[in-house]
Amino acid sequence: MSSEQSSAAENKLRIVVLPAHDEFSVSTRIFEITSILIASTLCVLLLIRSLPQILAHPTWAVFWILGVFVADFASGLIHWFADTWGHETMPILGRRLLRPFRVHHLNPNDFLRRDFIDCNGDVAFLQVPILVPVLFLLDRTPWGGAFGVFCLGLCGVGMFTNQFHQWAHQRSPAPLIRWLQDQGLILGRAQHRRHHRQPHQQAYCITTGWCNKPLELMGFFPRIERWVTCCTGLQPRADYHAFTSRHRTTLGRNSHCH
Numbered sequence: 231m232s233s234e235q236s237s238a239a240e241n242k243l244r245i246v247v248l249p250a251h252d253e254f255s256v257s258t259r260i261f262e263i264t265s266i267l268i269a270s271t272l273c274v275l276l277l278i279r280s281l282p283q284i285l286a287h288p289t290w291a292v293f294w295i296l297g298v299f300v301a302d303f304a305s306g307l308i309h310w311f312a313d314t315w316g317h318e319t320m321p322i323l324g325r326r327l328l329r330p331f332r333v334h335h336l337n338p339n340d341f342l343r344r345d346f347i348d349c350n351g352d353v354a355f356l357q358v359p360i361l362v363p364v365l366f367l368l369d370r371t372p373w374g375g376a377f378g379v380f381c382l383g384l385c386g387v388g389m390f391t392n393q394f395h396q397w398a399h400q401r402s403p404a405p406l407i408r409w410l411q412d413q414g415l416i417l418g419r420a421q422h423r424r425h426h427r428q429p430h431q432q433a434y435c436i437t438t439g440w441c442n443k444p445l446e447l448m449g450f451f452p453r454i455e456r457w458v459t460c461c462t463g464l465q466p467r468a469d470y471h472a473f474t475s476r477h478r479t480t481l482g483r484n485s486h487c488h
């Protein structure tokens with residue numbers, strides 16, 4: 231076998247042994263479709279009911295922008311938690327939140343084969359418990375209108391966090407997507423590449439990426455990691471390192487056998 235053929239066979243083998251995202255059951259698929267439909271409907275209802283207020287108070291755009299900032303911060307917090315703490319074997323969260331992020335670091339391209347529903351269903355589900363009380367309180371409290379505009383930014387944009395993340399991995403996104411990325415309106419490709427560099431401990435925010443720089447300047451995540459370790463004795467990324475070395479061992483053993 232020539233060295234070129236040997237290298238091609240090894241690459242093929244590596245692709246086979248890399249961890250991949252779970253294939254979802256029909257019931258999970260129905261849950262995800264339902265979550266997207268409900269969250270989208272609630273967002274449209276919120277937009278329709280907030281529109282007169284927005285037109286009457288154009289400066290309330292500030293609340294919308296603030297909502298997008300909070301969505302980006304929340305994406306970073308959730309991503310950091312999934313990369314840093316917990317065990318892959320934890321009930322529900324382990325399989326649905328922690329493992330996908332761990333697989334994603336070792337095999338980022340596998341994310342590109344997930345379709346719109348698979349990509350956005352779980353994040354849409356998280357918006358429903360926020361949107362329902364907001365719609366209820368909208369006309370019942372003096373601050374309801376402004377809070378509604380804030381939530382339009384938080385949920386309306388935050389709902390598509392995983393979509394923006396997936397687009398940041400595409401080599402050739404559609405021209406409109408590329409334009410939004412280049413303007414910094416959604417997560418940019420270059421910015422997200424920083425997270426995929428070892429040791430994967432920067433640029434956690436994956437909605438717009440707006441919070442990444444300020445949080446890094448504050449040393450935000452290393453500080454709270456030290457605080458969590460001090461209070462609980464837990465070591466950051468303990469399970470993550472175990473997951474990674476398990477797959478590296480598999481790679482090494484298979485390559486050797488070959």
Ligand SMILES: [Zn+2]
Pocket residue numbers: 309313331335425430
């Ligand atoms: Zn990560």
Ligand SMILES: [Zn+2]
Pocket residue numbers: 334338395399422426
């Ligand atoms: Zn990524």
